[in-house]
Amino acid sequence: MDHCLVTRKRGDMVRCDGVFPPETTFRELLVTENSNVAIRVSGLGKMYRMYSRPSDLLWELLLRKTRHREHWALRDINFEVGKGEVVGVIGRNGAGKTTLLRIIAGTLDQTKGTVDVKGRVSAIMVLGTGFNMDLSGRENILLGGLVLGMTHDEIAAKTDDIVSFSGLQDFIDSPCREYSSGMVARLAFSIAVSVDPDILIVDEALSTGDMIFNAKSYARMREIAKSGATVLFVTHSLQQIYDLCDKAILLERGGVAAVGEPRTVGYLYEQKVHEEMAALNQTNAPVLQIGNWVSNESRKAEIVNVDVFSVTKTERTSRFKDGDEYLIRIAVKAYESVRSVSIGYDIRTQTGVQVYGFSTSNAGVEENLVAGETKEFTFWLRPSLNNGTYFLNVGIAENISDTDHSNHYSMMHFIGDSVTIEGITDSVFPGVSNMRGEFQKSKVMADERSLDK
Numbered sequence: 001m002d003h004c005l006v007t008r009k010r011g012d013m014v015r016c017d018g019v020f021p022p023e024t025t026f027r028e029l030l031v032t033e034n035s036n037v038a039i040r041v042s043g044l045g046k047m048y049r050m051y052s053r054p055s056d057l058l059w060e061l062l063l064r065k066t067r068h069r070e071h072w073a074l075r076d077i078n079f080e081v082g083k084g085e086v087v088g089v090i091g092r093n094g095a096g097k098t099t100l101l102r103i104i105a106g107t108l109d110q111t112k113g114t115v116d117v118k119g120r121v122s123a124i125m126v127l128g129t130g131f132n133m134d135l136s137g138r139e140n141i142l143l144g145g146l147v148l149g150m151t152h153d154e155i156a157a158k159t160d161d162i163v164s165f166s167g168l169q170d171f172i173d174s175p176c177r178e179y180s181s182g183m184v185a186r187l188a189f190s191i192a193v194s195v196d197p198d199i200l201i202v203d204e205a206l207s208t209g210d211m212i213f214n215a216k217s218y219a220r221m222r223e224i225a226k227s228g229a230t231v232l233f234v235t236h237s238l239q240q241i242y243d244l245c246d247k248a249i250l251l252e253r254g255g256v257a258a259v260g261e262p263r264t265v266g267y268l269y270e271q272k273v274h275e276e277m278a279a280l281n282q283t284n285a286p287v288l289q290i291g292n293w294v295s296n297e298s299r300k301a302e303i304v305n306v307d308v309f310s311v312t313k314t315e316r317t318s319r320f321k322d323g324d325e326y327l328i329r330i331a332v333k334a335y336e337s338v339r340s341v342s343i344g345y346d347i348r349t350q351t352g353v354q355v356y357g358f359s360t361s362n363a364g365v366e367e368n369l370v371a372g373e374t375k376e377f378t379f380w381l382r383p384s385l386n387n388g389t390y391f392l393n394v395g396i397a398e399n400i401s402d403t404d405h406s407n408h409y410s411m412m413h414f415i416g417d418s419v420t421i422e423g424i425t426d427s428v429f430p431g432v433s434n435m436r437g438e439f440q441k442s443k444v445m446a447d448e449r450s451l452d453k
């Protein structure tokens with residue numbers, strides 16, 4: 001796997017525009033505005049020509065007759081990234097994430113539209129060229145450093161730090177072809193962050209590193225962001241999006257499906273994935289695994305009140321004490337009569353990890369709503385959360401399955417973070433939920449055969 005390091009000089013405003021621009025040329029613009037925008041993408045499109053056979057390209061050139069079909073990997077992409085923002089790009093395989101990042105980094109030309117980038121870009125691409133796999137890690141540091149615009153002296157001064165950050169001291173003089181893909185990603189990341197970039201672009205390089213390196217990389221990315229630099233990265237992990245980002249971009253089949261607050265975009269992504277899986281009939285996942293931050297497009301019904309009540313203390317509360325009993329009450333006002341609805345909730349950590357969810361459909365109950373009525377739904381639970389902050393999301397969905405055998409719901413109203421809950425426990429344990437584990441006994445084993453007994 002090749003990794004690519006790219007740089008543009010500090011202070012440059014680089015722009016590429018027009019249809020079918022010449023290969024790898026970037027025209028510099030005079031910066032006429034003093035804006036806080038680090039990256040501006042306008043009307044961006046990328047088309048690949050697809051040939052059924054390699055010889056079709058030759059025939060096309062010779063006969064001047066089209067023998068390809070067009071495949072638009074990106075269509076009409078528009079967004080801005082502010083200076084110092086950390087932005088995560090998510091989307092299914094083939095959505096266009098890598099293509100987008102490569103165009104912004106300047107390693108790939110677009111077919112349409114413009115990309116304005118202000119500042120020195122340092123990019124780590126999973127695909128592309130740049131690392132010479134026959135050279136050693138140390139030689140690639142030199143090569144990468146030069147590509148990033150450093151002088152020999154600067155690289156020499158930084159090499160020890162780069163090697164130490166990568167944790168590859170024992171392998172640094174071996175050829176990179178002997179490295180695992182994770183090791184190459186580590187080295188590429190270490191080089192890219194060593195130049196104090198204005199804009200750091202990371203395409204899934206972190207997904208190949210091990211846990212310890214990933215933790216170090218996140219910390220470094222946070223530092224880079226804190227220093228005022230802009231970070232744009234691709235990930236398949238919503239947790240990383242919730243953890244690190246100020247903003248998320250969801251790409252779908254080459255278009256921007258959503259840009260905005262990370263959890264809003266993350267939930268929308270989950271909802272789309274869930275809907276697709278449900279359409280494929282491959283899941284019976286409870287309805288509240290899907291959701292939107294606040295969504296009420298149907299206007300058929302609305303959640304008008306949510307409260308949490310402590311049965312143990314007989315009072316309204318926003319605390320879940322480990323082992324106590326609670327009621328979650330959700331009041332719904334119907335504007336239309338709707339049959340077969342499911343009402344429910346889920347509880348998530350601050351980083352969006354779903355801890356638990358439950359709904360009337362999980363309980364095997366289908367409810368009906370009558371136009372004009374307000375109905376309250378009460379759920380009992382005995383939570384066992386670790387100390388910390390959690391969010392209660394609530395939703396109401398209509399069963400739109402056309403058979404009795406599938407569970408396909410359409411969300412009518414969803415409120416993310418409707419109540420912020422404080423988890424409280426006296427126990428000390430790692431993780432989110434107390435599973436009531438107990439130590440039973442220890443015994444000295446006579447020999448390994450006793451393991452079978």
Ligand SMILES: Nc1ncnc2c1ncn2[C@@H]1O[C@H](COP(=O)(O)OP(=O)(O)OP(=O)(O)O)[C@@H](O)[C@H]1O
Pocket residue numbers: 048049071072073091092093094095096097098099100
């Ligand atoms: N060199 C190429 N020639 C033709 N089509 C390409 C080329 N590179 C990418 N594509 C197509 O462009 C689309 C977007 O690809 P891209 O690699 O950007 O997706 P992605 O979102 O990064 O996917 P993944 O999550 O799998 O990495 C896909 O349909 C892909 O097949």
